[in-house]
Amino acid sequence: MPRPLTARIDHDALRHNLALARGLAPDSRLMAVVKADGYGHGLLRVARALSSADAFAVLTLEDAVALRDAGYQHPILLLQGFYEAVELPEIAARGLMVVIHEASQLDRLLAWRPPRPVDVHLKMNTGMNRLGLPPEQYRDAVAKLKAWPGLGELTLMTHFATADEPAGIHWQMERFDDAAHGIDAPRSLANSAALVRHDVARSDWVRPGIMLYGVAPSVETAPGDLDLRPAMTLTSRIISVQHLAAGERLGYGGTFTADQPTRVGVVACGYGDGYPRHAGTGTPILVEGVRTRTLGRLSMDSLYVDITRLPQASVGSTVTLWGEGLPAQEVASAAGTIAYQLLCGITRRVPALEVGVETDPAARPVVTA
Numbered sequence: 062m063p064r065p066l067t068a069r070i071d072h073d074a075l076r077h078n079l080a081l082a083r084g085l086a087p088d089s090r091l092m093a094v095v096k097a098d099g100y101g102h103g104l105l106r107v108a109r110a111l112s113s114a115d116a117f118a119v120l121t122l123e124d125a126v127a128l129r130d131a132g133y134q135h136p137i138l139l140l141q142g143f144y145e146a147v148e149l150p151e152i153a154a155r156g157l158m159v160v161i162h163e164a165s166q167l168d169r170l171l172a173w174r175p176p177r178p179v180d181v182h183l184k185m186n187t188g189m190n191r192l193g194l195p196p197e198q199y200r201d202a203v204a205k206l207k208a209w210p211g212l213g214e215l216t217l218m219t220h221f222a223t224a225d226e227p228a229g230i231h232w233q234m235e236r237f238d239d240a241a242h243g244i245d246a247p248r249s250l251a252n253s254a255a256l257v258r259h260d261v262a263r264s265d266w267v268r269p270g271i272m273l274y275g276v277a278p279s280v281e282t283a284p285g286d287l288d289l290r291p292a293m294t295l296t297s298r299i300i301s302v303q304h305l306a307a308g309e310r311l312g313y314g315g316t317f318t319a320d321q322p323t324r325v326g327v328v329a330c331g332y333g334d335g336y337p338r339h340a341g342t343g344t345p346i347l348v349e350g351v352r353t354r355t356l357g358r359l360s361m362d363s364l365y366v367d368i369t370r371l372p373q374a375s376v377g378s379t380v381t382l383w384g385e386g387l388p389a390q391e392v393a394s395a396a397g398t399i400a401y402q403l404l405c406g407i408t409r410r411v412p413a414l415e416v417g418v419e420t421d422p423a424a425r426p427v428v429t430a
């Protein structure tokens with residue numbers, strides 16, 4: 062029997078979440094962010110489910126090439142542009158769009174004569190202080206790009222730091238609007254949180270990521286409030302049952318001590334699969350759909366679940382680590398992290414089980430010769 066841990070990837074949920082994102086900004090072009098292996102769901106799996114998006118955004122040239130090789134002819138944006146000039150010929154050959162976020166990167170681009178026009182998303186740092194040209198250098202960069210013979214479409218872009226927090230986006234929007242005022246080019250602004258919460262960010266392009274995977278982009282919002290559906294459900298089974306007497310300890314370091322007779326289910330899932338190691342006693346988990354808690358310190362291949370009050374639970378019982386019935390962000394908060402990290406952190410040894418795969422040939426990517 063194979064190891065019972067699987068990540069169920071629900072294509073219906075991905076399509077549903079995409080439709081929901083579109084409904085929030087019906088007049089915008091939607092760029093589905095599928096970096097980090099489709100937020101851990103599998104790049105080509107999510108590309109297939111999200112193929113009605115207007116564009117894809119990835120981080121690496123390798124991911125963009127994988128999408129092209131699979132036949133996707135969508136516009137594809139490299140979110141950090143290029144790192145080395147040697148990547149540029151492939152970028153042109155594959156018809157990719159680049160973010161330009163830094164002065165020396167811009168200079169290297171301008172020194173290049175591409176064989177065909179390249180679309181550029183020029184990023185402004187409006188306060189996130191991660192990537193982007195300072196607002197005072199922006200106009201000059203736009204002028205240089207417009208004078209560059211290699212330019213295809215120019216898009217003006219920024220990224221929000223606090224779209225899901227009370228500070229909101231207005232402080233960044235003001236800087237962006239000031240510096241971009243009067244520049245005749247489309248805008249690309251919103252990540253998921255801005256798309257959901259700030260209608261001013263619903264510009265020519267929107268760039269949702271996390272919401273497409275069914276995770277609410279803000280801690281105060283439950284996924285159900287937005288009608289998002291989890292695209293990944295991580296399930297396993299109990300493979301052993303232990304009975305602790307009061308006073309007995311459990312697992313490495315013996316960090317959990319039973320204060321009463323305790324029935325423990327040992328679950329086939331550990332940090333070697335991507336379950337967060339910092340999830341201590343009390344992390345929510347479902348056994349046969351019933352919510353209970355993890356116990357003690359998990360190990361590489363297994364974790365412990367409290368089944369003292371679940372007499373029906375035994376070896377073979379189904380366990381849901383996150384997903385359907387248990388939002389990933391609940392598990393993430395118990396482990397002091399965010400759902401993004403849980404989803405991206407799923408390791409290669411966890412087999413994916415795809416459900417709801419679109420069989421309509423019209424929905425399949427066009428494969429070029």
Ligand SMILES: Cc1ncc(COP(=O)(O)O)c(C=O)c1O
Pocket residue numbers: 094140220251252253254268269270271272278
């Ligand atoms: C530049 C950029 N745009 C959009 C996104 C999507 O963000 P989210 O997953 O929060 O919707 C990301 C993700 O980190 C990003 O880096």
